[in-house]
Amino acid sequence: MGPSPHEDAAREIAQVETVMLIGAIDTGKTTMARRIMREAIKLGKEVSYVDADIGNTTCGPPSCAGLRFVRELDELETLAMADGLHFVGGISPDRLVLQQVIGTAALVERARQRADLVVIDTTGIVSGVVGESLKYHKMELCRPDRVVALQRGAELEPVVGMLRRFFGADVMSLPVEPDVFPSSPDERAARRTARFRDAFSSPLDRWRVKPTVFAPTLPSALDPTRLDGLLVGVHDESGLCQGLGYLEVDDGTLRVVTNRGEGMQGLRLGSLRIEPTSFATRPVNLREVMFGL
DSSP states (O other), rough: OOOOOOHHHHHHHHHHHEEEESSSSSSHHHHHHHHHHHHHHHHOEEEEEEETTTTSOSSSSSTEEOOOOSSGGGGGTTTTTSSEEOOOOSGGGGGGGHHHHHHHHHHHHHHHOOOOOOOEEEESSHHHHHHHHHHHHHHHHOSSSSSEEEEEESSTTTHHHHHHHHHHHOOOEEEEEEEEEOOHHHHHHHHHHHHHHTTTTTTEEEEEGGGGGEOOOOTTOOOOGGGGTEEEEETTTOOOOOEEEEEEEETTTTEEEOOOTTTEEEEEEEEEETTTOOOOEEEEHHHHHHHHO
């Protein structure tokens, strides 16, 4: 039996500089990304993996886009260990289109400064206004040389047509590999919870914080109890995300609980509350939190 179409495609794509993978949930995007990176490494290239799937992350914790640089084949097993993060603040792209597009583009820009090949893995939302808007704007800002569309039927044809029409994109359509099976919502939720748990591994410290360290800025009349349990991104003096934290209010005193407190200069508010024992999350509307609307 000869090589599969996916193996042939991976060898071809390893020659380009930037590739973006699109497909619905559980269509093998990350598997294909590994194939492409493996072939590029065999050519002696340094590759970078940009994981923009904020709800089902491979690189870094959920709610963040992640970046990993890879030079050796065995490093493909360490994609979870992010070399860079961009805090998006949620796990549902339909609520955070702008933040997710900006986060992806920012990491792609960082990756291009060092890597010979950038592989962009995207979310499984591919249809409707949100799905098409996400792919359009990621294409607009990231400008990949090649797009790989993985589909079970013809579900990506509207997106593929749009990318070709507006960008003259070089889109390669491939069927989902037969050994790729969909996971259940419960399985995906369990993986996400485990990734949050890893992100809050011990030792955790509690740092007292002032209202002035937040983006967006806290209203002066805000009741701090509204912030209890809110997920935050911990940022350094360069504005780079170092990891996650969550807010805790004790007798009117506001603290951030994190294992990334050294060098902390600012906190970005997310759109999730996290339960610190189970690490389950639920979405929140920041406008309601800030202004009680």
